[in-house]
Structures are given as C-alpha cells and as structure tokens.
Amino acid sequence: MTVIVRAFRAPGDAEAVARVRRAALPFMLVTPESLVFETEHAHPLARYRPLVAEEDGEIIGTAQVGLAHDSPEPGVGYANVYVHPERRGRGAGSAVVRAAEEYLAGAGATRVHTWVLDEPGHRAFAERLGYRAGRTAHFLRLDLAAGALPPLRTPPDGVRVVPASEFAGDPRPLFELDAETTADEPGDVAAEFTDYRHWLDETWAHPLFSPELTSVAVVDGRPVAFSAARTDGSTRYGTAMTGTARAHRGRGLAKLAKNDSLHRARNAGFTEAFTGNDAGNAPMLAVNEWFGYEICATEVRHVRTLG
Template identity: 70%
Template structure:
C-alpha cells in the first residue's frame, strides 16, 4: 500500500467530497460539507497562502491538511497546519507525510512559528511531541441534544434591546463585521488578531455557505448590534454556533445568552436536532453560559506550537 501527498484539486468534486468526509470522521463536532471546503479554499485571502493537501492510499483520500498563514495577525510569520487522517488508516504514514509536506511549504512562505490543533488523545499528542511541537492552550468541543434537551425559556428582551436576525442586515452587514471583529480580538487565543478587512470578511464569513443568516440572532441596542450568536448549518439536522459575543460596552447584561437562546429555540423549531459549539478551556463565562443551555463537553483539543529555525 502506497501513500502519497498532493495538492487539493478545486476542479475535482471528488476531492471536495473526500476532504469533507475525512474532516467529519476525524472531528465530527466541526460542520463540513464539500461546498464549504471549496468555499474556504477559493475565497481565502491571498496573504493567507492557503494550500490544502490530501493524502492518498492506493487512490483513496485517507488524510487531509489545512495549511496557511494567519494573515490578520499583527505578528508576522505565524503559520498553521491541522492534519486529520481517516481513523482506519492511521499508523501507515499519511499523517507524517502530510505534516512534513505542510511544514516545508510553510517555511517557504516565511512562516517562523507553526500552530496545530491536536485532539487530546495520547497517540495524537505523542505524534505532535515527537515532531517538536509543545502543548499550549486547550479548547473544548461541546454537544447539545437539541431535539430532547431542555433549553432555558425564552424571555422578552430588556427595555431598549431588540432581537433581530442576520437577514435584517442583508443590505448592510458592516455593523455585524465591526461587532465580530471586536469580539474576535478579545477571544482567548495564542494568536492575536486585528481583523480590519471588511471585503475579506464578506467573502470568508458573511457569504460562507454554512452560515445561516436566518438562525443568526442579534441583540440590538439603540439601532446598533450589541451582541450576537452566529449560526451555521450543514444542510441536514446539525446546527453549530460559530461565534457568540458581546460588544465591550454592553457586557455583563446577559445579551449574549439572550441572543444564543433565541437562536437555539428557532433552530429547534426549524427541525435541527443536534447542536455543537466550541470554547477555549479558559473562557469560563462562555462555558458557564453553554452549561446552562445543557451543552456537554464531547471532546478536547490542545494547540501545539513549534518554532522554525
């Protein structure tokens, strides 16, 4: 059995299907479809140097790697690689070959530090450590049985607050961009972000095929978005929260929970039966909110870092 690594082919529908299939098998807590894979690749910012890779074993796609540069960080040279291998094909060299190929490419595009998320399992962590990666912060995947769980009851927004959906901003989503950029800057992370490119946000986020404008909920104060919960769906019965956050000036008022509860109730009414989200393990406020909704931790991943040269 021979394993090879090659570039992902955007013109090949089987590549998109295979890439998405591996992602779903390896990390079923992250929504992925062939359409979303193609969108991520074809709409990536040029400065991100995105280069997806696939590993083939006897002509079958058995592994994938997401590689690129964190272009919106004030610190240059920060690259990322996230490698996933089909559970039934591990231990045959696909992961090692994907990692080596990704590292060589990232060095060529001037990466000096590499970040990789690794599922918190002994074999995965040992794989990363043998290749010179050191463990850093961790994050949890959380799951909610949306069909049978007991959500907090819906409540009327407090005086001066109005609940809207993402579709209400279809003509001008820039206020949501500003809120998204502000909350992203405050997210616990090893990588700082300065997200200022509105056009890139439109391509990569607002027009993403998984984003549900209808199920995204926004708490508005004085005509401006103050908190939001951005929803993604996979075209089936799975719902995911991409981001929930509140503008700094409005924190401590329960607006994030208000928006997320509204979105979850509407998702359940629309027939979605399973919900996923993710939180940094140090993000105690958001973890507490999700616990109140009934989310339970279903997996943990650990970010690993390696310095180059």
C-alpha cells in the first residue's frame, strides 16, 4: 500500500480532512466549511497550501502549510501535521512533512515550526525528522453542561459588557484591540496585525466565529477587553482569544468578558468549552482555572532550520 501526498481539493476533501483533524486533535474546533473557507480566504502572502495524505484513495493524514505572513521575522514557515490515530505507522506523517518542507523552501521559508503533542511517540517522531523542541502550550476543557460557572457580576462603573455583534456596523475598534492584545501574547513567533481588510475577510467573517457569543467590555464607547468565541454549530464552543488593552489591564475586565461569553454559550445550548494557553501565560491560565477549565492535552512547538 502506497501513501500519496497531494494538495487539498476543496470542497471534495473537506469532510474527510475534518474527520482526520477531529480524530487526531479533538480539542480544536474544525468543520468542513471552515476548512474550505480558510483555504479560499488565506492571505496571498501566506502562500497557504494544505496537504493531504492518501492511502488507497482514503485520506489518512493532512497538514496546514504556509508562511507566517503576519510575523515581523522573515522566512518563518509552519507545517502542522495530523494523521488519523488508526492509520499511524504507515509513513503518512513523514511523507507529508517532506512535501511540506519542500514546498516551504520554495516559498522562501528558512525555518519550519510545527506543533507536536507532548507524548513520547509524537516527540520522538519530530526529533527523528530533525526538529527541536521549543515552547509548550496547553489545551483546556470545561464541561459547560455539568460544571457551575461563576455568577455574572455587575460591571464596574463606566464599563458595559456587550456582544461583539453590536460592532457589526464598524468592527475596526475590535480589530485594533485584537491587534494590540495579539502583539503581547507570549510565543516563539511574533505576530503583527496590520491589514484590517484581511482581518475582516479572514477573522470577522470566519464561519466558526460567533459575534453573538463574543463578549466585549466597553469604556466610553471603546472596546477595552474581549473574549472571542468560536463554535462548531453543534455543541462545542471555543475561546479563540481573550485579552485586554494595555491601559485597562489589572481590573479583571478580561475575566468579566469571558464569564459573560461562557454564560451566553451555555444558555445557547453548548455543552463543551475549549481554549488554549501558552504554558508561560500564567495570568490567563489562572483565569481559566478560576472558571474550572482543566488541561486536557499539551503541545510542544518544534522548529527545524531548512537547508
């Protein structure tokens, strides 16, 4: 049996790729619609090219491959690889990595980053291919159906908490807040959001994004803290980003917004909540522990220099 690596074909491959991704990493939200959207709306500078690995016509592996176009550092590529747990050991992962590295080298990448589950087999696989370990991040899960959320509290004087849908007419203030908080996130690859039109196209319009469940703390008409929500349209809810503008930190506004969003999600019928944090982000890990989230998996970012 031979494994063949080829480019992802939308929309025909979307259902199978979503199935592989959910099986390999069930802590991240993905749908066939989101896969097609991300392929069609990727920034041109990202050179985004998802791959699939086929065995006898069955898709058993896949990878997100592209350039970190929003990083101020040149030559940063990424290849996040997923193989169905029941189809590992057949060479699909190695074949996808080789194809991804070849493509990224041609696109101008000088190094490749990849997330690897913090399990002996996964880490050994990455090390065999020449990748070295870097930062650690956690996936966290909260049982919305059974767990008790902290009660909603009255916002401080001068603060309102509203859904992001209130900014539908002009989301630019949310873009500016997202850009500021993302720039301060701990990580081994810096990111800078400067392209508002693309943010509208790729983030605000993303099929998983829920402006109704995203909560925003507002002061003097300006958003100063937020908790961005995504859902799979069924029972699973995820926090894509939670943050506060620098001038308003230390007041508990991110916690206020996230609590509001979690209550909205539970009232809407969602039963599971997921989020992720860099292991060095102690303040946000403490906030999530306060809500009752528990770590359900850990990843380690690995990197390999090309050439």
